[in-house]
Amino acid sequence: MFEAIAFYLFAFLTISMFYIAVTTSQALYALSALAAGMMFISAFFFILGADFLGAVQIIVYSGAVMALYAFGMMFFDTTREVKEKQSNKMIIVGLSLLSAFLVVVIFAAPLVSSNITALYPIVEGAGNTQEVGMVLFTKYLVPFEVAAIMLLVAMISGIVLAGKKMDLSLTLMSDAQVEEFRDEQNKKVLL
Amino acid sequence: MMEIGLNHYLALSAILFAIGLVGVMRRKNLLLLFLATEILLNSVNIAFAAISHYYGDLTGQMFAFFVIAIAASEVAVGLGLLIVWHKRHGNIDLDKMSTMKG
Numbered sequence: 009m010f011e012a013i014a015f016y017l018f019a020f021l022t023i024s025m026f027y028i029a030v031t032t033s034q035a036l037y038a039l040s041a042l043a044a045g046m047m048f049i050s051a052f053f054f055i056l057g058a059d060f061l062g063a064v065q066i067i068v069y070s071g072a073v074m075a076l077y078a079f080g081m082m083f084f085d086t087t088r089e090v091k092e093k094q095s096n097k098m099i100i101v102g103l104s105l106l107s108a109f110l111v112v113v114i115f116a117a118p119l120v121s122s123n124i125t126a127l128y129p130i131v132e133g134a135g136n137t138q139e140v141g142m143v144l145f146t147k148y149l150v151p152f153e154v155a156a157i158m159l160l161v162a163m164i165s166g167i168v169l170a171g172k173k174m175d176l177s178l179t180l181m182s183d184a185q186v187e188e189f190r191d192e193q194n195k196k197v198l199l
Numbered sequence: 200m201m202e203i204g205l206n207h208y209l210a211l212s213a214i215l216f217a218i219g220l221v222g223v224m225r226r227k228n229l230l231l232l233f234l235a236t237e238i239l240l241n242s243v244n245i246a247f248a249a250i251s252h253y254y255g256d257l258t259g260q261m262f263a264f265f266v267i268a269i270a271a272s273e274v275a276v277g278l279g280l281l282i283v284w285h286k287r288h289g290n291i292d293l294d295k296m297s298t299m300k301g
Contacts (some may be wrong), residue, residue, distance in 0.1 A: 012203050023211075023214060023218065026218045030218055056248045056251070056252040058251065058252065058260050058275045060262075069237070074275050077230070081230065084285055095275075107220070107222065112215070114209045127256055129256065143258075143261060151261075151265060159272050164294030166276065168278075169280060
């Protein structure tokens with residue numbers, strides 16, 4: 009009963025927030041509506057008993073990703089109204105066909121996989137965080153480490169692309185300018 | 200109607216995915232297009248968590264974690280590239296990026 013009420017309430021809120029995020033012409037409205045939608049999505053994770061995933065959703069999406077987008081908005085001129093694409097007939101037809109196909113696949117998938125058995129069944133008497141740790145550090149240890157390396161690479165690339173020396177960018181200079189810049193740097197190091 | 204099953208969550212996931220697709224199709228500003236891709240990734244996460252709950256299997260939650268990690272690194276790299284583009288061209292409109300258009 010309460011689960012149904014919560015599900016429909018949060019489904020309505022999430023869909024309306026994401027609809028605003030997609031259709032509004034103000035970038036700030038889109039950003040804040042998306043942040044609210046992320047929060048409401050974490051409610052689904054709590055309903056489904058995935059507590060750790062819900063907490064990660066709030067921390068990573070509503071915290072880190074939204075802060076990154078907010079920083080990004082400061083660089084770009086997003087205060088003016090955003091112009092939209094003129095809607096194309098072909099795009100609408102293709103989108104509706106794709107959505108219909110998606111719905112059919114989604115409702116057929118549980119029927120096809122009705123005899124499926126759990127590979128990593130939920131352990132009795134352990135909290136969700138404990139279970140997640142047990143599975144993550146045994147079966148999914150290698151993907152976990154690869155994800156850590158990928159995040160490190162992403163951090164380094166973010167620093168290189170948008171970091172210090174905002175007035176010049178290594179990716180935009182011609183080769184001669186890069187050589188000149190490197191010589192200057194070497195001189196500084198030698199002095 | 201009152202009993203919430205797996206299909207309810209999958210239908211919600213499909214609706215959110217469709218909203219994200221509409222956003223990807225009609226946005227011209229690249230920053231707002233990135234926001235629409237976040238909606239796509241989140242809708243898939245809901246489906247993963249719901250399947251994980253209803254089959255009593257933790258694999259779905261694991262995949263949701265990896266999707267979140269990938270989304271975080273995508274945002275970091277994508278915003279860095281956007282800043283470089285904006286410094287060079289002064290705009291982030293998708294239509295003005297078609298330099299290789301034949």
